[in-house]
Amino acid sequence: MAGNSDPLTPRAKLAVTAGKAVAAASRAAGRGSGSVIGGRVALKLDPDLLARLAQNLDVILVSATNGKTTTTRLIAEALRAAGPVVSNALGANMPAGITSALAGGSDAKFGVIEVDEKYLAGVARDTDPKCIALLNLSRDQLDRAAETRMLAENWREGLAGTKAVVVANADDPLVVWAASSSPNVIWVAAGQMWKDDAWSCPSCGGVMQRPGDDWFCGECGFRRPTPSWALSGDHVLDPHGSAWPIHLQLPGRANKANATSSAAVAAVFGVPPQVALERMYQVQAVAGRYDVVQFMQRDLRLLLAKNPAGWLETFSLIDPPPTPVILSVNARSADGTDTSWLWDVDYTRLTGHPIFVIGDRKLDLAVRLEVANQHFQVCENLDQAVQMAPPGRIEVIANYTAFQDLRRRVGN
Secondary structure, X not given: OOOOOOOOOHHHHXXXXXXXXXXXXXXXXXXXXXXXXXXXXXXXXXXXXXXXXXXXXXXXXXXXXXXXXXXXXXXXXXXXXXXXXXXXXXXXXXXXXXXXHHHOOOOOOEEEEEOOHHHHHHXXXXXXXXXXXXXXXXXXXXXXXXXXXXXXXXXXHHHOOOOOEEEEEOOOXXXXXXXOOOOOEEEEEOOOOOOOOOOEOOOOOOEEEOOOOOOEEOOOOOEOOOOOEEEEXXXXXXXXXXXXXXXXOOOOXXXXXXXXXXXXXXHHOOXXXXXXXXXXXXOOOEOOEOOEEEEOOEEEEEEEOOXXXXXXXXXXXXXXXXXXXXXXXXXXXXXXXXXXXXXXXXXXXXOOXXXXXXXXXHHHHHHHHHHOOOOEEEOOOHXXXXXXXXXXXXXXXXXXXXXXXXXXXXXX
């Protein structure tokens, strides 16, 4: 590592080399990027490797149910104004994938790391971050993720007394409760469209009052903190009250919120909002999300939505009716095998769109759309859905493994 007075131990170097070799073999065999298997091998050889790789970096951790991959990308772009960055940009966000990413950044100054919500406390312990961004918490992967309040509890305990500056969304009561154990918090008004996981007070269980954009618990007094950064329309308001225009190639209000949190993180490291936001314009797509691809002489926009909160945000940014919409849902282990979350999504927002349903769980989704009085057609695959769709650009919304299937089919 550059400027490292304490270079990696021989064991750590061996672990890094072995991990890279295994990852390269995995790629050569056509089994994906190899970052996870490479990281697993490296950590087996040196269980302290993640901590060793992080010791000379300014580490920024990003965690949330939705938006963490995109926000990690935006923060990484912004911080490149201040020095070289290493990041797990493709979303391998558990310890093995994170270790692999850091092993590839020997000259970096900053490590911008997306972390799965369940692993945040452990990764924070290992990497001694300078900054932690907490965006939102909502229900996801119902068969294996803890109930959201338990995740918030895990964050709250794991981050208690942390030396890191915590940049947290003031509009999400679960995030506020989790971050409140940290001594140094910067609150960001990033908004919260999905509120169904935050009607009871995380502190006492009382009923949350939600007048307008505010929230408070009438029983214990737990309430929304005063933010110092805010998203206001198409601008970021900084702590001095200056408004900076957001110019993104990424669509939707959620990405403006992600940019607002990212600008707050960049400012912690001395990058001014104007510079940070200008650099974020470079990001066109994130691991295929928001890409517009040509397939069978049609334009398809690929949108990832993994849980009710994500689907709600995605519906808000699709083109108006009668734009055709293809929905694809799988329930493989990486998605969570429980599809009952489909009943939490308000599919009446798709009224007026011709809808085509594909994916492993197309029949689960068809039943849900039937109950929502939507007009739809079940198709065998993407090719058939595209053939049947009326003219114009097609919006394709898919959950995690369904999205990977789509990218492979369209050669993206």
